Amino acid sequence: MSLHLGIELDGEGTHPEAWRRAAHTPDRLLTGRTVADRVAAAENAGFTFASFDDSLLPPGADGGPAGRIDAVNRAAFVAATTSTIGLVPVVGTTYAEPFHTSSQLATLDYASRGRGGWIAARDTDQRVAGALGRTEVTAPADVAREERDAIAVVRDLWDSWEDDAVIRDYATGRFVDRDRLHYIDFQGDAYSVKGPAIVPRPPQGQLVVFGFDGQTDPSEVDVVLVSGATAGDIADEAARAKDSGATLVFAELDVALGAATPAPSSGRLSFAGEATGLVDLLRALDSHVDGVRLHPAVVDEDLPVLARYVIPALLRAGVAHRPVPGSTLRSTLGLDRPVNRFRAERLEESSR
Amino acid sequence: MTDNSYARPGAQVHFGVFFHGVNHTTIWSDPTSGSQIDFETFRRVAHTAERGLFDAFFLGEGLRLREQEGKILDLDIVGRPDAITQLAALAGITRNIGLVATQNTTYNEPADLVRRLSGLDLLSGGRAGWNAVTTDNAWTGENFRRGGFLDHADRYERAGQFLDTARAIWDGWADDAVATSTEAPSWATAGSVQDVSRRTSQFDVTITPTLPRSAQGHPVIFQAGDSPAGRDFAAAHADVIFSRHGTHFDEAFAFAEDIRARLRRAGRPEDDVKILPGTQIVLAENASEVEDKVRWVLEGQYTGQTALSLVGQVWGRDLSDRDPDGPLPEFDPVPAPISGTRGAARDGKDPLAIAREWRALAEAQNLSLRQVAIATTQRSGFAGTPGQVADELTRWVRSGATDGFNVSPYLVPTGLDEIVDLLVPELQERGSYRTEYEGSTLREHLGLRPPLSRRELLPRQAVG
Numbered sequence: 001m002s003l004h005l006g007i008e009l010d011g012e013g014t015h016p017e018a019w020r021r022a023a024h025t026p027d028r029l030l031t032g033r034t035v036a037d038r039v040a041a042a043e044n045a046g047f048t049f050a051s052f053d054d055s056l057l058p059p060g061a062d063g064g065p066a067g068r069i070d071a072v073n074r075a076a077f078v079a080a081t082t083s084t085i086g087l088v089p090v091v092g093t094t095y096a097e098p099f100h101t102s103s104q105l106a107t108l109d110y111a112s113r114g115r116g117g118w119i120a121a122r123d124t125d126q127r128v129a130g131a132l133g134r135t136e137v138t139a140p141a142d143v144a145r146e147e148r149d150a151i152a153v154v155r156d157l158w159d160s161w162e163d164d165a166v167i168r169d170y171a172t173g174r175f176v177d178r179d180r181l182h183y184i185d186f187q188g189d190a191y192s193v194k195g196p197a198i199v200p201r202p203p204q205g206q207l208v209v210f211g212f213d214g215q216t217d218p219s220e221v222d223v224v225l226v227s228g229a230t231a232g233d234i235a236d237e238a239a240r241a242k243d244s245g246a247t248l249v250f251a252e253l254d255v256a257l258g259a260a261t262p263a264p265s266s267g268r269l270s271f272a273g274e275a276t277g278l279v280d281l282l283r284a285l286d287s288h289v290d291g292v293r294l295h296p297a298v299v300d301e302d303l304p305v306l307a308r309y310v311i312p313a314l315l316r317a318g319v320a321h322r323p324v325p326g327s328t329l330r331s332t333l334g335l336d337r338p339v340n341r342f343r344a345e346r347l348e349e350s351s352r
Numbered sequence: 353m354t355d356n357s358y359a360r361p362g363a364q365v366h367f368g369v370f371f372h373g374v375n376h377t378t379i380w381s382d383p384t385s386g387s388q389i390d391f392e393t394f395r396r397v398a399h400t401a402e403r404g405l406f407d408a409f410f411l412g413e414g415l416r417l418r419e420q421e422g423k424i425l426d427l428d429i430v431g432r433p434d435a436i437t438q439l440a441a442l443a444g445i446t447r448n449i450g451l452v453a454t455q456n457t458t459y460n461e462p463a464d465l466v467r468r469l470s471g472l473d474l475l476s477g478g479r480a481g482w483n484a485v486t487t488d489n490a491w492t493g494e495n496f497r498r499g500g501f502l503d504h505a506d507r508y509e510r511a512g513q514f515l516d517t518a519r520a521i522w523d524g525w526a527d528d529a530v531a532t533s534t535e536a537p538s539w540a541t542a543g544s545v546q547d548v549s550r551r552t553s554q555f556d557v558t559i560t561p562t563l564p565r566s567a568q569g570h571p572v573i574f575q576a577g578d579s580p581a582g583r584d585f586a587a588a589h590a591d592v593i594f595s596r597h598g599t600h601f602d603e604a605f606a607f608a609e610d611i612r613a614r615l616r617r618a619g620r621p622e623d624d625v626k627i628l629p630g631t632q633i634v635l636a637e638n639a640s641e642v643e644d645k646v647r648w649v650l651e652g653q654y655t656g657q658t659a660l661s662l663v664g665q666v667w668g669r670d671l672s673d674r675d676p677d678g679p680l681p682e683f684d685p686v687p688a689p690i691s692g693t694r695g696a697a698r699d700g701k702d703p704l705a706i707a708r709e710w711r712a713l714a715e716a717q718n719l720s721l722r723q724v725a726i727a728t729t730q731r732s733g734f735a736g737t738p739g740q741v742a743d744e745l746t747r748w749v750r751s752g753a754t755d756g757f758n759v760s761p762y763l764v765p766t767g768l769d770e771i772v773d774l775l776v777p778e779l780q781e782r783g784s785y786r787t788e789y790e791g792s793t794l795r796e797h798l799g800l801r802p803p804l805s806r807r808e809l810l811p812r813q814a815v816g
């Protein structure tokens with residue numbers, strides 16, 4: 001089998017004191033240089049994708065980093081300076097405007113030539129509603145509905161331009177074929193969205209959408225992220241997710257390879273120790289999941305060890321593979337470029 | 353009005369490039385016209401502008417595809433990227449040029465938009481700008497949760513409150529909030545980040561700012577809007593005005609005088625806001641070539657179909673079966689305010705009055721429908737040899753009509769090349785254009801004072 005490797009690069013790492021062990025002073029965290037250097041290191045190491053956590057609220061309590069540049073901006077900033085690594089920002093599903101979300105992610109996909117992804121994440125902290133002046137969404141069923149609607153609207157907008165909508169027909173003076181642009185006419189319980197998108201269909205057709213196990217309906221996303229306290233729990237959860245329709249299942253894994261003590265429990269599987277131990281764990285996970293997303297305790301300590309020892313060992317063993325330049329994130333993950341749904345409907349209608 | 357009433361002998365021309373996106377003035381039918389959406393096109397234009405020492409690369413915004421007669425307009429270039437995301441990608445591959453995003457205040461919330469603008473500002477090392485527009489068609493709202501919720505008159509009310517909130521967020525972090533040593537007691541100094549609470553007619557929010565100040569304090573504020581309310585908004589909040597007045601000198605000068613008066617009334621120095629009108633520049637070797645080229649550009653921009661569509665907007669009906677080289681329609685427009693093209697500039701005006709005006713013009717100058725469309729809607733800007741245009745732009749800037757220009761190339765991505773290769777050197781020879789970037793932030797490029805809200809905290813002489 002083959003394991004896709006991702007790395008979460010938000011902040012200084014999951015350990016509350018990670019900022020003290022960073023390779024730079026605290027005031028250099030929120031700069032383009034730091035973002036670019038880390039993503040370049042992850043790409044050179046052979047990671048399939050880098051993800052960027054986000055929220056409208058400040059990230060750190062207890063004296064850690066209180067600042068965070070939004071995830072789409074960070075992913076876009078490195079889009080044109082990298083060539084193989086997937087770029088996967090978190091964008092919230094509870095309060096954000098799906099129209100903006102769709103345009104931002106489609107633009108990321110253009111700038112990265114098809115390496116964009118999206119972690120669709122619920123906003124559970126009510127202060128997000130307070131910051132945006134929105135009515136709080138609290139009932140679990142309502143939070144789930146907002147997530148379902150957000151994913152549906154974003155996906156429909158990506159398809160609202162067929163691939164060949166730009167025709168440049170000199171004879172009739174038409175730049176686009178308006179029959180290949182579609183209103184999505186979304187009507188939800190809380191809002192409606194007319195469409196079409198302002199951005200033409202992104203290079204991948206649909207970006208790779210990630211959701212969390214136990215929240216998102218596996219059939220609505222491409223990758224389900226599963227957590228569990230032990231490798232056995234992960235294996236069970238992964239099997240369950242596959243049974244309920246998940247295309248790809250990735251395990252969430254905290255790692256502490258540097259001198260740092262492990263971060264406090266996050267509910268994710270956690271590994272602390274030497275590189276060889278992590279290689280063994282990843283090889284064991286390989287038979288249960290399609291990929292792993294690593295959450296380093298201290299980015300600047302763990303990323304070099306991953307790059308120098310862990311990933312080379314997995315590459316040598318044929319467990320992991322370096323993404324090929326020019327490929328999209330979808331093709332790296334073995335996913336097809338989806339047929340545009342409006343085109344599919346149109347073809348079906350005309351063949352009836 | 354004389355050219356000397358506001359003379360500024362040493363003034364230099366500032367250039368921005370306005371990458372239009374949706375429009376009919378970029379000639380897409382030319383073989384050299386590239387993709388209007390691929391990143392490579394944007395990279396090419398931004399790098400050319402940076403090679404030409406431009407102050408800024410500028411993206412427009414429109415959050416719904418334009419329609420005419422209930423159908424999506426299919427003649428114009430359609431499709432554009434999200435501005436902030438695209439500029440963040442360009443920030444990664446440029447070093448000096450400013451990156452300005454047009455973003456409206458109606459379909460965004462401060463907590464989110466201000467944060468994304470600050471992110472761009474930090475990633476680019478202080479090169480971000482925000483063209484704050486109010487989006488005057490409610491119809492755009494059908495793409496958003498709120499729907500079309502604001503009247504034209506209320507839009508500047510919200511925009512003003514939006515800007516006040518934005519400034520409070522930007523000022524929410526003390527200059528030295530973030531620790532400069534990993535030994536510090538905490539990452540941010542205790543008490544150095546202030547929550548922002550607003551209960552106004554438009555906002556009921558409590559925001560914890562998440563970003564420090566950038567190398568230029570905060571993004572440079574641009575404004576584009578021409579009504580008295582729009583101009584007052586600029587006098588109260590803006591660093592730069594992206595104006596419509598870039599074609600006729602007297603009109604541009606009068607606009608600048610009006611803005612200077614509004615700035616004085618607002619208690620600001622009269623050169624506190626820079627004025628950069630949108631314009632087009634056509635260059636050729638000699639007079640007869642200039643004439644040919646202007647004709648070629650206009651014919652590319654005003655195809656028969658486009659002329660019929662523009663006139664059809666006023667007449668409120670489909671005219672596509674008429675002859676563009678024939679006369680204006682003999683029948684009258686439908687007597688309703690123009691709403692045929694959602695998102696067109698003439699929304700809300702009286703079509704009968706416009707038709708009367710256009711007929712008089714056609715009669716007086718013996719113009720075809722297409723020629724009327726050109727005469728009434730094109731804002732061509734400047735045409736001439738590089739030397740002639742350099743003289744003219746220098747005159748505009750030195751006599752106080754503008755501070756520079758936001759150039760829209762009529763060909764994308766190659767159209768900026770000749771401006772950078774031919775016109776910029778002529779301007780430099782006249783001493784009216786920089787020969788290198790003097791600073792690294794957009795605020796420095798434009799010669800702006802520190803951000804408005806922070807000035808009172810600075811020593812007086814630094815304010816100027």
Ligand SMILES: Cc1cc2nc3c(=O)[nH]c(=O)nc-3n(C[C@H](O)[C@H](O)[C@H](O)COP(=O)(O)O)c2cc1C
Pocket residue numbers: 411412413414454456484485486487488576577578579580581582583594595596630
């Ligand atoms: C030169 C110029 C450029 C503009 N660009 C945009 C734009 O890209 N997107 C947008 O929504 N509005 C744009 N506007 C519209 C203005 O923000 C404003 O909504 C409109 O002009 C109505 O305001 P007013 O009555 O003050 O003119 C532009 C206006 C001007 C004058």
